[in-house]
Amino acid sequence: MDPEVDVIAGKERSRGQAGAGIGNVWLRSPRGNKGEPPLTRERIVQAAVALLDEEGMDRLTMRHLAERLQVGATTLYWHVATKGDVIDLAVDAIFGETSLPDQRAENPRDDIVVLVNTWRQAMLRHPWAATLPARQRPLMGPNFLAWMEFLQSGLVRAGLTGKRLNAATWALYNHVMGATATQSSLQLSAEDARRGQEYLESRRDQYPTVAANNYICDADWDTSFTVGLGLLLDGIEAQTRS
Template identity: 45%
Template sequence: MAAAVELLDAHGVDGLTMRRLADGLGSGVMSLYWHVDNKENVFDLALDSVLEYRGPQTAQQAQDWRAEAVHMLEDWRASMLRHPWSASLLPRRALGPNILSRLEVLSKTLSRAGVADADLNVAIWSLWNYVMGATVTRASFDLSDEDRAAAQQRLTSLSERYPTIERSRLLLDNDWDGAFRQGLGFLLDGLSPR
């Protein structure tokens, strides 16, 4: 799986072929089929391998449901940003043990926080969608500082039409991690017991 992850990191989903994987391992293509059924199985295993979660660093953090949720969700996003191909694969792959373990941790954490069983799935999917959306947006938003400044300047010239986003200087905001954490806080505020 390490060789598959390395190939995916270097060449993306379309760049992983069984031939390229076999060459990287110094073996024949047919030898791979002793270990995996097909390329789809390689995708499943590679994806799950990059989503492993080891839990919070301190026991105190594990006692604070919010800190535990933030740690796990930030770790999930960071894992996918280290391996940008993972965000595109996750919605269409089998859920392996590592992502299922993350979802179990999140479910237990939210239950411990007082989220009712009837609301748990909505809470999980809302956080899943937030992490996935923030990850895909960050991974694909690749404008240089000059391009962002030019876009903001164009927006300034259109400020009568778009006054609020021009005033907030939306296109110059490059604090991806801070925005993720603050947005996550907004979501968790909505899940907090009343």
């Protein structure tokens, strides 16, 4: 085995033993700086966000991040135990880029609309983050939890509690993440869209509704998101009256 890899694996094991049973970075105390000062958790997170923005999730490895920071991989492992930790920290940093409103609107729906649209813009600036629903790691960073508190308190003010509150939260979460993931990844050329629509037209007897409603060619993401959000919020308001 490569000696450096063996050392790194040893670091992973020792970190795992030190924090046995604690699998989330937000539930462990950060370690102090080791050796040469300039490497800090904040600097690691900034570099990770930049790497992810430029190269995507598939290119994020601890070794590649260490190279970007111009440190050894073992030094990086002193500050963050796993790649998953790096991703959790990077995602929370995204939610820290924009401050939440200082005051609440009189109508809680207005607060929810502002939050959800701001959330969407954050994901579009960092499209790799929209892949997170597929990961088995809950978002528990302080910035994300502040956003979630703002959202759920707005839903409570709107009259939701219990199961309906959590269901509405997840519906809005999935609307943001699903819409931004699709917008970021589905990039049809004009020719692909034209040929797709021709294909549907040639099978209009099988798919009459799909062919008639511009399924392939509609790339007005802003309108689709806004209208979809309105439908969700109308449904939520109807639930509060039932």
